[in-house]
Amino acid sequence: MGREARESFLAALGARGLLASDGVATTYGFPAWRGVLPGHEPQALMDAGGSQRRLVECACATTPSCAGQCAAWVERAFSSLGMGLVTGDANELYDGYCHFTDTGELLVGMVVAVPRHPFDADGWVHGHVGLYAGDGVVMDCAGGRVRRVPLELWLSAYGVASEPRWGWLGAISLA
Numbered sequence: 001m002g003r004e005a006r007e008s009f010l011a012a013l014g015a016r017g018l019l020a021s022d023g024v025a026t027t028y029g030f031p032a033w034r035g036v037l038p039g040h041e042p043q044a045l046m047d048a049g050g051s052q053r054r055l056v057e058c059a060c061a062t063t064p065s066c067a068g069q070c071a072a073w074v075e076r077a078f079s080s081l082g083m084g085l086v087t088g089d090a091n092e093l094y095d096g097y098c099h100f101t102d103t104g105e106l107l108v109g110m111v112v113a114v115p116r117h118p119f120d121a122d123g124w125v126h127g128h129v130g131l132y133a134g135d136g137v138v139m140d141c142a143g144g145r146v147r148r149v150p151l152e153l154w155l156s157a158y159g160v161a162s163e164p165r166w167g168w169l170g171a172i173s174l175a
Contacts, residue, residue: 001152006033009156018118018160026160028118034155034164036136042106042151045134051174052108055081056133064146068122071129073141074111078169086170090127091115098165103151108134109174110166112151114158128158132166 010032013019018026026032036042045053058080065073071090079085088096094113100106113129130140130149138154140147149157155164168174 001035001150005150005153006035009033009153013160028161030159030161030163032156032160033152034159035152036103040102040104042103042132042136043108043134045108048108048134049175051081052134055109055131055174056139059131059133059139059146062146064141064144067142067144068120068126070141071126073146074129074131074169077131081174083172084170090129091125093129093169094127094165097169097171098167100166101163106132106151106166107175108132109168111169112138112154112164112166114162114164116162117158118161124161127162130154 010019013026013032019032020027024032055077059077062073062077062080071088071093075086090113093111094115098111098113110132111129112132113127115127117123117128130138133139136151138149138151140149158164
């Protein structure tokens with residue numbers, strides 16, 4: 001993402017009272033911007049295996065869940081692969097399956113989650129989760145619609161109050 005997008009995001013955090021006075025951290029003490037460092041680029045879609053690419057196709061075909069049901073959308077997309085149904089809210093998926101924090105270890109099809117975020121009451125209690133779709137994009141379901149969000153923006157926005165992490169849903173590697 002460009003410098004202009006980063007500055008716009010930081011200004012929005014400031015307007016919401018979520019940017020610390022140093023302009024680098026959030027009021028929760030986490031980094032305000034979570035960029036991808038050189039040499040730590042996540043997997044590109046063209047480098048993904050067949051099951052990984054199929055999950056992205058399934059995610060594109062999975063209808064949105066109701067507002068506050070991001071984990072249900074992820075679980076239905078994954079279930080479309082015929083790998084079973086893993087259930088839980090975003091917080092439970094985060095605790096159970098998300099253990100990586102280096103973007104260089106982020107692979108297509110991994111769930112990307114936070115245990116809480118400050119943007120609504122459900123997010124503070126249940127967190128938020130999406131799927132890494134490759135090429136620096138996270139797909140998620142928010143507000144009753146499926147979105148494609150640049151990775152750096154997703155990590156920064158949802159990482160305001162907690163550390164984003166990722167891993168394989170159900171500990172089932174698709175790579």
